[in-house]
Amino acid sequence: MIIVLKPGFTEDQLKHVTDRIEEMGFRHEVSRGEQRTLVGVIGDEAKLRNAPLKAIPGVEDVMGILKPFKLASREFRQQPSIFDLGHGVKIGGGHLILIAGPCAIEGEEILYDIARQVKAAGANVLRGGAFKPRTSPYSFQGMGEEGLKLLRKVGDELKMPIVTEVMDPRQVELIDRYTDMFQIGARNMQNFNLLSEVGQTKRPVLLKRGMSASIEDLLMSAEYILASGNQEVILCERGIRSFDKSTRNLLDLAAVPNLHGLSHLPVVVDPSHATGRPDLIPSMSLASIAAGADGVHIEVHSCPEKATSDGPQALLPKQYAELVKQMKSLATLMGMTIDPLPA
Ligand code: PEP
Ligand code: MN
Numbered sequence: 476m477i478i479v480l481k482p483g484f485t486e487d488q489l490k491h492v493t494d495r496i497e498e499m500g501f502r503h504e505v506s507r508g509e510q511r512t513l514v515g516v517i518g519d520e521a522k523l524r525n526a527p528l529k530a531i532p533g534v535e536d537v538m539g540i541l542k543p544f545k546l547a548s549r550e551f552r553q554q555p556s557i558f559d560l561g562h563g564v565k566i567g568g569g570h571l572i573l574i575a576g577p578c579a580i581e582g583e584e585i586l587y588d589i590a591r592q593v594k595a596a597g598a599n600v601l602r603g604g605a606f607k608p609r610t611s612p613y614s615f616q617g618m619g620e621e622g623l624k625l626l627r628k629v630g631d632e633l634k635m636p637i638v639t640e641v642m643d644p645r646q647v648e649l650i651d652r653y654t655d656m657f658q659i660g661a662r663n664m665q666n667f668n669l670l671s672e673v674g675q676t677k678r679p680v681l682l683k684r685g686m687s688a689s690i691e692d693l694l695m696s697a698e699y700i701l702a703s704g705n706q707e708v709i710l711c712e713r714g715i716r717s718f719d720k721s722t723r724n725l726l727d728l729a730a731v732p733n734l735h736g737l738s739h740l741p742v743v744v745d746p747s748h749a750t751g752r753p754d755l756i757p758s759m760s761l762a763s764i765a766a767g768a769d770g771v772h773i774e775v776h777s778c779p780e781k782a783t784s785d786g787p788q789a790l791l792p793k794q795y796a797e798l799v800k801q802m803k804s805l806a807t808l809m810g811m812t813i814d815p816l817p818a
Contacts, residue, residue, distance in 0.1 A: 476523055477551060478514040479536040488533025489514070495531060499523070504706070506552050515551050517702050542737070544694040546701035547708070552739040555769075558679050558707045561636040561655045564599045564814045566679075566709060567741035571811040572770040573802065574638060574681075574743070575795060576602035578785035579615065580622035583629070589777050590629045592792035597799040599816050600656075601626070601635040602772065606642050607784055608662045615783040623653040630655070634817045638681055644672040651676050661685050661713055661748070664696050674703020681743065681772075683711040686724065690733055697740060710734055710742045711772065714749030723751025723788070726759055731766040743770035751788045757798045764805050771802065 478492060489505070492514055496503045501518035516523065520539060528537045542548055557567040566572045575598035577589050590601050605622030607615065618625070623639065630637035638656040641647055642663055650657065656679045663669055664685035673680050680700055684693045697708045712731060714724025726749035734742045744763035746756045760771045776782045776789035790798070806813055 476516040476520050477538045477540060478516065478528060478534055479538065480512045480514065480533055481535040484512065484533040492531055492534060499526065504546055508553060513551060515546055517546070543691070544698040547694050547697045547738045547740055549737060549739055554739065556739045556741060558709065558741070560600060560679060562634050562816055564636050564816065567769050569811055570769070571764065571806050571813050572600050573598045573799060573813060574600040574602050574770060574772040575775045577776050577782065578774050578789070579604045579607050579783050580618050580625055581783050583625050585777065586625055587629050589775055589792065590633055590635065592777065593775050593795060594633050594635055594816060596792065596796035597803060597813065599635065599814055601630050601637045604640050606640055606646060608640070608642055608660050620649060623650060627653045641669065641673065644668045647672045647676065651678065654678065656681055659683060664688055664693065667699055670696055670699035671703045674700040674705045676705060679707040679709060680705065681709045681711055683713045684715065686716045690730060694738060708740050710740050711745055712742065713745040722755065724749050726750060728762055728766050731763065731768050735767055741769035743772050744768045745772040747772065747774040747788050753788060753790050753794065756790060757801070760798060761801060761805055764802060764809060
């Protein structure tokens with residue numbers, strides 16, 4: 476449910492509204508727009524159906540939201556959300572981010588080498604997995620905390636915000652000490668305990684779409700994080716399962732404008748996991764920007780044949796640099812800004 480306040484409402488009236496909501500056992504989130512201020516009521520809407528909220532001074536209207544996601548919805552926040560990732564990098568509302576790095580953190584030298592090259596190419600966020608969700612229990616599972624330390628160190632040296640995956644609610648506290656942004660992978664998109672746990676932190680969360688998740692499933696997962704108090708969720712389209720084996724997954728590019736229509740949250744596209752094919756990544760990256768994406772997430776490795784994870788889909792640093800030139804031209808054409816990193 477959304478409560479629309481009258482223009483010129485007073486802060487006392489707003490407080491009265493939020494106190495009343497809390498009194499009735501609900502939580503709230505205030506959205507101050509340029510034109511209007513809205514109060515989102517969080518809880519089971521059915522219990523509020525007959526409450527005379529419109530009678531509260533300063534309230535203009537009370538609207539039920541038909542969609543099951545509320546805080547994530549366009550109705551709740553009309554303007555696109557913009558989040559600060561650190562080192563002057565923003566995402567959303569015209570700020571495009573370029574996330575790049577290896578699938579897994581493998582060692583300091585190789586991580587530094589890849590990071591330095593993607594930064595020189597124009598990437599403004601560094602990625603790397605320390606805890607890897609591998610399909611086989613016999614595959615490399617990641618360097619763990621040692622890997623987090625390396626990612627933090629390299630991110631600090633190069634002044635790049637970093638993002639790394641969290642797989643388990645028990646890892647949230649540890650990873651929170653190192654990262655700038657959490658990643659929740661496709662396999663964990665509906666790990667509701669994990670969503671609630673990162674929802675209690677203050678860091679942006681890159682939430683990847685599950686392999687068989689609908690657009691509504693993705694937004695409901697975002698809602699878990701938002702309803703736990705963390706307003707900084709970035710949605711990520713990374714391909715869904717299909718019958719066709721010629722690409723790793725099927726990139727749903729329409730998800731970008733589709734999500735933008737339904738939600739104020741920024742949307743990133745990951746053509747690396749979506750296609751699994753370096754030959755398709757450049758065209759799909761450009762298509763993502765053309766579709767309105769707020770970020771492009773690409774795996775880069777300086778020696779893909781030696782990579783411990785996802786080597787076959789990695790771009791070489793020089794292929795990435797070539798692609799960034801094209802992405803920059805397109806971004807300019809689209810009126811988007813890619814925030815530069817400090818030297
Ligand atoms: C990854 O980013 O390396 C990853 C495992 O992604 P996804 O969860 O999309 O498969
Ligand atoms: Mn990967």
